[in-house]
Amino acid sequence: MSDMIEYTIKRLFTGIFVIFAVTALLFAIMQLMPGDAIQLIANPRVSPERIEELREAWGLNKPAYVQYFYWLSHVLKGDLGTSISTGQQVSVLIKARFPYTMLLTGLSLILQYIIAVPLGLITASNKNTRADGIMVVLTIILWSMPPFWLGILLMLVFGIWLKVLPISGYSGLSSLILPLMTMTLPSLASVFRLARSEVLEVLREKYVLTAYAKGLNRKRVLTFHVLRNALIPVTVMFFLSLPWLIGGSVIVESVFAWPGMGGLLWKAISNQDYPVVQGIIFIIAILTVISNILGDILSAFLDPRIRLEIKGDNL
Amino acid sequence: MNLLSVDDLAITFETQEGSVKAVDKVSFDVKKGEIFALVGESGCGKSTTALSLMRLIPEPGKITSGKILFEGKDLLNVSENEMYSIRGKQIGMIFQNPLDSLNPVYTVGQQVVEGLLIDNMPKQEAWQRAIDIFDDVKISDSTQRVNSFPHELSGGMRQRVMIGMMLSRNPKLLIADEPTTALDVTIQAQILELLKELREKYNTSILVITHDFGIVAEIADRVGVMYAGKMVEVGDVYKIFENPSHPYTKLLMKALPRITKNQGRLETIPGNVPNLAKPPTGCRFHPRCPFAIDVCSKSQPEFIEIEEGHLCACHRGEF
Numbered sequence: 001m002s003d004m005i006e007y008t009i010k011r012l013f014t015g016i017f018v019i020f021a022v023t024a025l026l027f028a029i030m031q032l033m034p035g036d037a038i039q040l041i042a043n044p045r046v047s048p049e050r051i052e053e054l055r056e057a058w059g060l061n062k063p064a065y066v067q068y069f070y071w072l073s074h075v076l077k078g079d080l081g082t083s084i085s086t087g088q089q090v091s092v093l094i095k096a097r098f099p100y101t102m103l104l105t106g107l108s109l110i111l112q113y114i115i116a117v118p119l120g121l122i123t124a125s126n127k128n129t130r131a132d133g134i135m136v137v138l139t140i141i142l143w144s145m146p147p148f149w150l151g152i153l154l155m156l157v158f159g160i161w162l163k164v165l166p167i168s169g170y171s172g173l174s175s176l177i178l179p180l181m182t183m184t185l186p187s188l189a190s191v192f193r194l195a196r197s198e199v200l201e202v203l204r205e206k207y208v209l210t211a212y213a214k215g216l217n218r219k220r221v222l223t224f225h226v227l228r229n230a231l232i233p234v235t236v237m238f239f240l241s242l243p244w245l246i247g248g249s250v251i252v253e254s255v256f257a258w259p260g261m262g263g264l265l266w267k268a269i270s271n272q273d274y275p276v277v278q279g280i281i282f283i284i285a286i287l288t289v290i291s292n293i294l295g296d297i298l299s300a301f302l303d304p305r306i307r308l309e310i311k312g313d314n315l
Numbered sequence: 316m317n318l319l320s321v322d323d324l325a326i327t328f329e330t331q332e333g334s335v336k337a338v339d340k341v342s343f344d345v346k347k348g349e350i351f352a353l354v355g356e357s358g359c360g361k362s363t364t365a366l367s368l369m370r371l372i373p374e375p376g377k378i379t380s381g382k383i384l385f386e387g388k389d390l391l392n393v394s395e396n397e398m399y400s401i402r403g404k405q406i407g408m409i410f411q412n413p414l415d416s417l418n419p420v421y422t423v424g425q426q427v428v429e430g431l432l433i434d435n436m437p438k439q440e441a442w443q444r445a446i447d448i449f450d451d452v453k454i455s456d457s458t459q460r461v462n463s464f465p466h467e468l469s470g471g472m473r474q475r476v477m478i479g480m481m482l483s484r485n486p487k488l489l490i491a492d493e494p495t496t497a498l499d500v501t502i503q504a505q506i507l508e509l510l511k512e513l514r515e516k517y518n519t520s521i522l523v524i525t526h527d528f529g530i531v532a533e534i535a536d537r538v539g540v541m542y543a544g545k546m547v548e549v550g551d552v553y554k555i556f557e558n559p560s561h562p563y564t565k566l567l568m569k570a571l572p573r574i575t576k577n578q579g580r581l582e583t584i585p586g587n588v589p590n591l592a593k594p595p596t597g598c599r600f601h602p603r604c605p606f607a608i609d610v611c612s613k614s615q616p617e618f619i620e621i622e623e624g625h626l627c628a629c630h631r632g633e634f
Contacts (some may be wrong), residue, residue, distance in 0.1 A: 205415060209416075210418075211418070213402055214403045214429070215401075215484070217396075308466065
């Protein structure tokens with residue numbers, strides 16, 4: 001157990017470096033973009049002197065590394081800064097968007113795994129039947145659809161032809177259905193394919209044969225021996241997709257004008273509103289690091305061989 | 316009395332190259348309390364035969380004809396549900412590589428207990444039984460070892476766990492598919508010794524699958540030699556070692572590495588195992604057989620009795 005704690009602390013330390021590396025890199029990329037936020041928001045008739053004054057006020061005329069450290073020192077004090085284009089606190093902006101993203105991506109993630117994992121187990125253990133074949137083809141189709149295209153298609157069918165669902169913005173829970181479908185279907189297909197291929201791989205293992213030879217029935221072998229082992233990589237994948245729970249899907253949220261973080265990020269990037277971009281990416285980076293650590297700890301919990309490796313690493 | 320009686324068993328694999336007759340009309344018996352060995356090169360169908368006794372041959376293998384009589388009941392006619400009560404309880408099986416035969420995410424104790432719980436044994440009793448079984452298969456520190464994961468044990472230990480696990484429900488027959496192949500020589504000898512001992516203690520018949528005549532000599536009472544999906548010679552171990560009658564058996568014995576007075580080269584059998592999608596006509600061994608005559612490529616030899624309890628399928632078996 002103490003091995004586990006030591007391992008977690010080590011991982012947290014490297015995680016902190018990762019987070020700062022990500023924000024520094026992002027800052028550099030934002031600098032490379034031509035123009036800046038002031039140019040984009042200012043009316044063309046605003047005098048160059050006034051623009052210069054605004055730059056001065058936002059600190060945009062200072063060298064990039066000074067700007068970065070300025071941002072960093074405020075973050076360490078718990079202040080994510082102020083949006084250049086709206087003048088609002090970044091934390092306020094994020095707080096307003098957060099519940100919508102949580103609703104959409106959280107529900108999507110839950111649906112994906114609740115549907116895809118059992119389906120993967122069932123189809124893999126009935127390999128080469130017609131149902132399995134249909135699922136494989138169907139998921140290839142779903143998987144290869146670009147989300148924006150699927151979103152527009154769903155809008156067209158349900159919003160414009162059938163006129164049963166709202167296509168844009170948020171006006172009650174019915175607005176949730178189309179973005180939820182757009183987000184869930186392709187990912188569900190990929191989780192399904194992972195679960196199915198993992199189950200197929202485990203089914204070829206010798207210990208499955210041993211389990212049958214011991215006299216266990218199919219149900220017991222599938223749930224106790226096969227599923228348990230196949231779940232290890234599926235769990236890791238689940239944790240790797242967790243950061244998007246907060247970050248939101250930029251594409252899906254933009255297509256449906258969903259008032260979440262993904263849409264906010266998209267708008268901030270096009271406005272070169274770097275405090276907002278930095279703020280959101282900073283949060284996503286933190287979540288990525290935390291989810292990775294959580295995923296590793298949980299997979300160590302599920303697989304004693306990984307526990308052994310962790311122990312070995314610490315010696 | 317025969318515990319197991321395999322009669323004209325045929326197993327076919329449907330592959331893209333056509334149907335492969337992996338096992339072709341194989342018959343043999345295992346008597347109560349005896350150790351019977353099936354010997355042959357890799358790919359001769361011995362492991363497939365073993366798995367078919369448990370009705371566990373992998374896709375796309377199919378048993379196309381024959382009978383597997385276990386205590387008089389044909390296992391090819393029972394339902395899958397009934398097979399659940401036969402596997403483990405009546406027939407146990409251990410495999411070649413103990414490394415991947417145990418589930419890596421459960422302790423070895425859990426895996427032994429799991430089998431015992433099928434018989435509705437109370438949990439506590441099952442754990443005690445698992446510890447006792449570990450003592451029986453000579454795992455030291457059995458009370459601690461039950462809580463080990465497979466990767467924490469050595470190969471020999473894991474094979475002991477497998478043997479214990481499969482004997483824990485007192486099956487009447489234990490199938491051991493290359494039980495020592497993945498282990499080093501000293502451990503091999505210990506495992507074979509253990510199997511012999513356990514046969515006495517549990518009164519279990521054992522069917523050993525091996526490619527090694529050394530193991531046959533060590534452990535078996537009777538032996539069946541397989542070549543390319545066919546049984547070519549069956550008999551008591553002493554009789555076959557004294558008087559090997561099929562040319563294949565003779566050559567296999569010559570290919571056994573041993574220290575002789577004239578330290579010559581190790582003999583090998585020229586040629587390769589035939590492609591079973593297109594087996595040779597007549598006797599399947601004739602293309603590699605130094606004694607082959609015309610008739611060998613034309614008709615399949617029938618079993619003839621060389622002496623009492625010793626059968627050989629060879630046109631020139633009188634040699």
